[in-house]
Amino acid sequence: MRKILIVDDDQKTRVLLKTYLEKNQYEVVLSHNGESFLAELQTHVDQLSLVILDVMLPDTDGFALCKQVRQRSNVPIIMLTASSDETDRIVGLELGADDYIAKPYSPRELLARIKAILRRTAVETPAIRYYRFVGFTLDLKERKVTDSAGTPLALTGLDFQLLKYFVEHAGVILDRSVLCEETRGRDSGPLDRSLDVQISRLRVRLNDDGKQPALIKTVRGAGYVFSAEVNVSHA
Known part of the structure; x- marks a missing residue:
């Protein structure tokens, strides 16, 4: 955005x-x-x-x-x-x-x-390469995420795509249909819980407490929001 x-x-x-x-x-x-x-x-x-x-x-x-x-x-x-x-x-x-x-x-x-x-x-405008938040770095060119020690996180391709969309829209409430469309190319049905499972897994990878998450927060009745401050750089 x-x-x-x-x-x-x-x-x-x-x-x-x-x-x-x-x-x-x-x-x-x-x-x-x-x-x-x-x-x-x-x-x-x-x-x-x-x-x-x-x-x-x-x-x-x-x-x-x-x-x-x-x-x-x-x-x-x-x-x-x-x-x-x-x-x-x-x-x-x-x-x-x-x-x-x-x-x-x-x-x-x-x-x-x-x-x-x-x-x-x-x-x-030079393309953004890095998104940095609370010690993590998302590298668009290498398609990887590293922690504060430089250790890569074990993310699937879908996990990376979901996190990428979150950091690109930090602070914006994103509904489920948008997230499913961006990561899977399709909308989600009312009983489709695959997105919730994926977000739960992503929270684990980011050490984000599932009961009281600080990074990926659930907005009841609206969707999810990535609440961390995100800084970007081109190199």
Whole structure:
């Protein structure tokens, strides 16, 4: 799932964007000023697909933040402004922004811009190789998972595929039908317990307490969620 970091000092705008983008299958991280934005950037910089910067903020401005983002990452940037002055647009683009939208704008327009930018930059984004969580490392290239000592876990191909899907969607509640479709290519019937057996086995491999699991949690009536913090890297 693509992760987008948004900074805007208007709470109504933040909530509206988060709701709309999440409905369109994006993960959204919000911040309300420059200080909170930089803290979130530090936490999520390697996982971000896009950044959206409001130009006018209470403690700084979007131009200063754009400059700081570019010092740390090549993640695509969209800037939002209430000003119709072309100078603002030129300054933002010169600082490294990829696009500029004037307020007021519709969420549909912003979504279209996001999709266009991500299509253009997709070939430039290096593929993720490693997912790291609570001492474990999942290596997509070698298709293996190792513990903190570097010892490979004994996982079947289906186990690896299931764990891969969990870490790629960490924090998202996944229902049974989605998990079965992604790992087996088919939906599960109401009496099909194979997914539960597989998840139980995966918990054992990860030393995740079956009675009170901390990594793969059951959400009653909804499915499962991978609750560990996951960090990614390209090499």
